[in-house]
Amino acid sequence: MSTENTTQSAARERGADGVRLSAGDTELTVHPENGCRLGSLRVGGTELLRQGAKYGCFPMAPWCGRIDQGRFRNGGDVHQMPVNSPPHAIHGTGRNLHWRTARSSDAAAAFTYELADPAAPWPYPGTVTQLVELAEDGGSLTLTMGVEAAGDSFPAQAGWHPWFLRNLGAGEDVRIDFAAEWQEERGGDHLPTGRRITPRPGPWDDCFGMPSGVEVTLTWPGRLQLTVASRAEWVVVYDEQDEAVCVEPQSGPPNGLNTTPRLVTPIDPLEVSTTWSWRAL
Structure with a gap:
């Protein structure tokens, strides 16, 4: 990486407004100091993400969703993660940390954090990287995450938790369309029971299996259509809030x-990516 790019990256990371990327009529802001979440995604001047320090779109690593009682096993070892959504641990450690800006340009940036960061303990050393890339024409966004081990092997997951606005300020609320092969039956503890059932109509706070890859379309009638696609095989859909809906490839x-x-x-290493593409209606 050149000295010029290093200086540019450092300056952007220090800025209170986060790391800003743009292409075409799309503007994106990433906040490495707040879990490397996307704080804003504006297409043609229209904000698509719910605003607020806990919203936007945050990366989930080194696990997604809930861990039963915060405990997981790796071989003969049982590890306890902080129970931050009693009685479970939820959404990984990365969203609670300050990530390092590794490099940035006008339309792309890369960020990392160390899994052994004492601020959010994980029992195995390694590195998580998130690459954020806008297409040259501003018509799509690709997010890629990698989880690397620096020593002993360990189980891991990665994914994203976006909060898309239910309404873009005028017109009808968003419609969510997808065709899953199965739905993970959800128990009273909000964990999958292990049974795969025929997908049911919403409202949802549920995980769906899409073995050919995730493809979910969000349509704001008369405004915008956005497709969330990924080679990942699972997606959580959550639409129980008035303000926003979530489509979480993982x-x-x-x-x-x-x-x-x-x-x-x-x-x-584990590597997963998702591409969001959109078009005006």
């Missing part, structure tokens, strides 16, 4: 560290 289901562990090793 590499495994809730509690997946225990039920469907994907081991990350020094020679086999």
Whole structure:
């Protein structure tokens, strides 16, 4: 990385307004100091994400959704994560940390954090990287996340938790369309029971299986259509709030560290990406 780019990255990270990217008529702001979340995504001047320090779109790593009682097993070892959504641990450690800006340009930036950061403990050393890239024409956004092990292998997941506005300020509320192969039955503890059922109509706070890849379309009639796509095989859809809806592509289901562990090793990192593309209606 050149000295010029390093200086530019450092200046952007220090700015109170976050790291700003733009292409075409799209403007995006990333806040590395607040869990590397996307704080704003404006297309043609219209904001698509719910505003606020807890909203926008945050990366979930090294797990997604809830872990049962905050505990997961790796071989013979049982680890306890902080229970931040009693009785479970939820959404990983990355959203609570200050990420480092590794590089940035007008339309792309890369950010990292160390899994062993004492501010959000994880029992294994490693690195999480998020790459944020706007297409040259401003018509799409690609987010890529990597989880790398620096020593012992460990189970991990990665994904994103966007809060899309239910209404863009005029016209009808958003419509969510997708065709899942199955729905993970949700128990009273909000964890999958292990049964796969026929997808049910909303409202949802549920995980769905899409083995051919995630594809979910959000349509604000007369305004905008946005498609969330990913080669990941699971997506959580949440639409129980008045202000926003969530479409969360992720590499495994809730509690997946225990039920469907994907081991990350020094020679086999976890990588997952999602692309959001949109068009005016």
